[in-house]
Amino acid sequence: xxxxxxxxxxxxxxxxxxxxxxxxxxxxxxxxxxxxxxxxxxxxxxxxxxxxxxxxxxxxxxxxxxxxxxxxxxxxxxxxxxxxxxxxxxxxxxxxxxxxxxxxxxxxxxxxxxxxxxxxxxxxxxxxxxxxxxxxxxxxxxxxxxxxxxxxxxxxxxxxxxxxxxxxxx
Numbered sequence: 001x002x003x004x005x006x007x008x009x010x011x012x013x014x015x016x017x018x019x020x021x022x023x024x025x026x027x028x029x030x031x032x033x034x035x036x037x038x039x040x041x042x043x044x045x046x047x048x049x050x051x052x053x054x055x056x057x058x059x060x061x062x063x064x065x066x067x068x069x070x071x072x073x074x075x076x077x078x079x080x081x082x083x084x085x086x087x088x089x090x091x092x093x094x095x096x097x098x099x100x101x102x103x104x105x106x107x108x109x110x111x112x113x114x115x116x117x118x119x120x121x122x123x124x125x126x127x128x129x130x131x132x133x134x135x136x137x138x139x140x141x142x143x144x145x146x147x148x149x150x151x152x153x154x155x156x157x158x159x160x161x162x163x164x165x166x167x168x169x170x
Contacts, residue, residue, distance in 0.1 A: 001014070001015055001018055001029050001030065001031045001032060001043070003032075004032075004033070008034075008037065011034065011037050012037050012041055015029065015031055015037055015038070015043055016041045016042075018041075019041050019042055019043050019044075022044075028043070028044025028045070028067070029041075029043045029044055030043060030044055030045045030046065030067055030069065031043045031045070031046050031047070032046075032047050033046075033047070033048060033049065033052050034046065035053060035057070035058040035062050038061075038062050039063070039066075043066075044066065044067050045066040045067025045068055046058050046061075046062050046067070046069075047068075047069040047070070047071070047090070048068070048069070048070055049071040050071060050072070054084065055068050055084035055085060055086045056085055059085040068084075068086050068087055069086060069087060070084060070086045070088075070089055070090065071090045071092070071127065072089055072091055072115070073091075073093075073104040073107060074104075074107075074111075075114055075115070078091065078111075078115045078118060082118070082119060082122065086122070088123040088124070088125055088144070089115065089119060089122055089125070090124075090125040090126075090147065091107065091111055091112050091115045091124055091125070091126060091143070092106075092127035092128030092129075093127060093128020093129055094107060094108065094109065094112060094126045094127065094128050094129060094130065094134075094138055095108075095129025095130065095134060096128075096129050097128040097129040097150070106128065107128075109137060109138065109141040110141075112124065112126055112138060112141040112142055112143050113141045113142045115142070116141070116142025117142065123144035123145065124142060124144055125143060125145045125146065125147055126138035126141075126143040126145070126146045127146075127147040130147065130151065131151040131154075132151055132164055135148070135165065135169055136168065136169065139169065146169075148165065152165075
């Protein structure tokens with residue numbers, strides 16, 4: 001759940017609603033940046049970036065059973081994230097993206113491969129510019145999963161697009 005423009009109260013209210021919806025489908029919600037909101041909304045976890053609180057601080061807020069993920073953009077950041085109490089490491093932007101200004105150029109598939117190699121079993125999630133056309137290449141490079149935003153909205157039917165991703169990547 002990423003909604004940087006929302007006030008804290010509105011974000012908490014939306015997260016609480018989404019946690020309920022996710023649970024009805026057997027899924028969980030991971031809140032971007034806000035460990036406090038993740039904890040208060042009973043979300044499955046939190047995802048932090050390089051400019052947010054540390055994964056260790058996030059873990060201390062959400063607890064030992066919650067998911068904690070961390071975005072990385074260089075091999076040095078991947079290596080540092082491996083010393084933190086994280087459940088997965090996001091690597092990217094793999095490809096160019098207009099969804100979010102990261103301050104980093106596209107890292108390409110090579111960093112995904114390198115991260116997967118040094119992570120030794122830690123799940124790697126490819127982020128940034130992932131589309132139906134390139135998602136398979138990210139998994140083949142070593143990612144355990146991909147995160148998708150913009151491409152789910154390209155057809156005007158996010159449900160159908162999600163189904164297409166599930167079929168293509170199964």
